Amino acid sequence: MDKKNLILSIETSCDETAAAVIADGHDILANIIFSQIPVHQKFGGVVPEIASRHHLEHLPQVVAEALQMAEVSFSDLDAIAVTYGPGLVGALLVGVAGAKAMAAAQGLPLIGVNHIEGHIYANFLVHPQLQFPLLCLLVSGGHTHLVLLQDHGKYKILGRTRDDAAGEAFDKVARAMGLGYPGGPQIQATAATGNPLGIELPRAWLEPGSLDFSFSGMKSAVLNYLNRAGQKGEVVDKADLAASFQQAVIEILVGKTLTAAKATGVRTVLLAGGVAANQALRQSMTDACNAAGYNFYYPPIELCTDNAAMIGCAAYYKYLRGEFSSQDLNAIPGMALA
Amino acid sequence: MERDQGKLLRKWIKLWLLSIDTASKVTGLALNDNTTLVAESFLHTGKNHSERLMPMVLQILANAGVDFSDLGAVAVTSGPGSFTGLRIGMATAKGIAQVKRIPILGINTLDALAQGGLGFNGVVVPILDARKDEVYTASYRAENGKVVLLDSYRAISPRILSQELRLADTRVLFLGDGVATYKELLEEILGHNAVFLPERLSLPRAANVGALAAARMALGSYDDLYTLKPMYIRQSEAEVTWAKKFGQGGC
Numbered sequence: 298m299d300k301k302n303l304i305l306s307i308e309t310s311c312d313e314t315a316a317a318v319i320a321d322g323h324d325i326l327a328n329i330i331f332s333q334i335p336v337h338q339k340f341g342g343v344v345p346e347i348a349s350r351h352h353l354e355h356l357p358q359v360v361a362e363a364l365q366m367a368e369v370s371f372s373d374l375d376a377i378a379v380t381y382g383p384g385l386v387g388a389l390l391v392g393v394a395g396a397k398a399m400a401a402a403q404g405l406p407l408i409g410v411n412h413i414e415g416h417i418y419a420n421f422l423v424h425p426q427l428q429f430p431l432l433c434l435l436v437s438g439g440h441t442h443l444v445l446l447q448d449h450g451k452y453k454i455l456g457r458t459r460d461d462a463a464g465e466a467f468d469k470v471a472r473a474m475g476l477g478y479p480g481g482p483q484i485q486a487t488a489a490t491g492n493p494l495g496i497e498l499p500r501a502w503l504e505p506g507s508l509d510f511s512f513s514g515m516k517s518a519v520l521n522y523l524n525r526a527g528q529k530g531e532v533v534d535k536a537d538l539a540a541s542f543q544q545a546v547i548e549i550l551v552g553k554t555l556t557a558a559k560a561t562g563v564r565t566v567l568l569a570g571g572v573a574a575n576q577a578l579r580q581s582m583t584d585a586c587n588a589a590g591y592n593f594y595y596p597p598i599e600l601c602t603d604n605a606a607m608i609g610c611a612a613y614y615k616y617l618r619g620e621f622s623s624q625d626l627n628a629i630p631g632m633a634l635a
Numbered sequence: 636m637e638r639d640q641g642k643l644l645r646k647w648i649k650l651w652l653l654s655i656d657t658a659s660k661v662t663g664l665a666l667n668d669n670t671t672l673v674a675e676s677f678l679h680t681g682k683n684h685s686e687r688l689m690p691m692v693l694q695i696l697a698n699a700g701v702d703f704s705d706l707g708a709v710a711v712t713s714g715p716g717s718f719t720g721l722r723i724g725m726a727t728a729k730g731i732a733q734v735k736r737i738p739i740l741g742i743n744t745l746d747a748l749a750q751g752g753l754g755f756n757g758v759v760v761p762i763l764d765a766r767k768d769e770v771y772t773a774s775y776r777a778e779n780g781k782v783v784l785l786d787s788y789r790a791i792s793p794r795i796l797s798q799e800l801r802l803a804d805t806r807v808l809f810l811g812d813g814v815a816t817y818k819e820l821l822e823e824i825l826g827h828n829a830v831f832l833p834e835r836l837s838l839p840r841a842a843n844v845g846a847l848a849a850a851r852m853a854l855g856s857y858d859d860l861y862t863l864k865p866m867y868i869r870q871s872e873a874e875v876t877w878a879k880k881f882g883q884g885g886c
Binding site: 353 | 725
């Protein structure tokens with residue numbers, strides 16, 4: 298039997314310090330995540346400087362745990378992969394510096410991975426046999442993209458947000474409603490008992506046929522609703538408001554994805570990114586794809602939010618293509634996918 | 636046979652020490668064989684550490700004919716200094732230490748800088764530009780080839796620092812990248828008691844980090860890979876704001 302390809306991957310782009318060991322691009326031998334969420338909660342959002350400090354403190358331990366859980370040592374590895382953008386520059390630099398040093402010291406190839414590409418590849422971790430072309434809706438705290446995947450590493454962005462990312466809108470609305478950080482899980486939990494049609498909110502479809510997104514108007518509508526209620530001294534039904542906002546966002550996301558699928562003739566739709574953990578979105582997209590006859594895949598929840606396993610998966614396909622990074626690799630905070 | 640044993644013993648002891656300093660605008664590296672300085676890199680281009688540090692590490696090792704597996708320890712300046720610079724240096728040092736299973740040593744940036752005053756008799760005050768009109772500093776006494784810390788590490792306005800030093804009424808040698816910015820102010824307050832060296836003798840040198848690290852190694856004193864962290868001195872802005880608002884320390 299051939300020796301398995303083993304990649305150690307590192308992810309420090311935001312507030313999760315993560316390391317994983319992936320065999321042959323899909324077998325997750327270890328997926329360690331040290332979440333800093335409790336550290337940032339009192340500030341109501343991620344504080345870049347604090348995130349960077351915590352990454353440096355926890356990276357060696359997280360890497361050691363990943364290797365230990367995978368029962369491998371540095372000398373068993375074929376490559377070391379690291380997220381080098383987009384993300385918080387100070388946070389990215391910790392992972393990039395650590396990964397470069399580890400790769401050089403062990404004499405291994407270094408593979409720099411785009412964080413967004415990693416999110417998309419979470420799908421290949423669980424469905425390595427996916428056939429191109431594919432359409433992926435990528436929704437996270439920083440991005441809302443409709444991406445056409447023509448082949449491994451070949452992306453075309455069909456649409457993107459013109460203002461807030463979907464996850465960002467969730468965070469801002471959650472904060473305004475006093476639900477805390479991170480907003481996505483809070484909105485979802487609060488919406489569980491609410492009526493999604495209880496409060497009328499606008500839907501921003503933009504010009505006909507557009508595959509771009511805009512969430513700032515919908516977010517503002519919620520903030521205005523809260524302000525008006527506050528001025529009148531009315532009690533807001535938070536469950537209804539959260540459910541109605543969630544529903545409005547999901548309608549746009551699902552509607553635009555199906556428009557894009559139709560326009561491109563793609564038969565298979567993927568979901569990716571932190572917001573892909575939202576149950577109502579998963580369900581709505583499943584129903585819509587079933588009704589329209591598209592195949593629909595999404596990663597398990599733990600692979601939707603930031604993790605290093607997805608980075609290792611994307612790195613595996615780069616490894617196969619011989620796409621390695623040199624030791625002058627730098628963090629690129631505003632890195633684009635394509 | 637004896638020679639082989641010597642070679643084996645030598646390999647077993649593994650005294651090659653790599654020192655990394657990215658706490659200021661200077662990217663510095665030193666390679667020591669025990670206490671002997673064998674190679675040094677000094678880059679003061681104003682460009683970022685992230686792109687240059689590892690290529691420089693590969694180069695200095697190649698030039699000295701040393702492999703990562705020959706390293707017996709890695710040292711790094713542990714602050715104070717530029718937050719991002721400190722993290723790039725320490726993440727790099729930790730990465731090497733973790734892979735090669737060798738000890739790591741954090742060396743105070745100001746202690747290393749103060750070594751530049753070894754030939755001086757009197758008070759030595761390294762000042763590193765901390766922005767916000769402050770410097771990271773500490774005071775040392777240099778005499779008879781020794782430099783001893785007199786007080787604690789802090790971030791302070793150079794005006795207040797020099798007013799404090801004026802009370803001592805003694806000659807003070809200033810070192811570090813803060814000199815370029817604050818020389819006039821220091822001279823204005825301290826007059827002839829303020830002593831300066833040309834920049835080439837005043838900027839951080841990794842050789843000094845290596846010397847302090849080698850001295851600690853001789854005593855068997857090391858830091859822990861998992862707990863070593865930079866001395867930032869300052870909290871993040873968010874923590875300062877939070878503490879002002881809620882009257883408590885940050886996380």
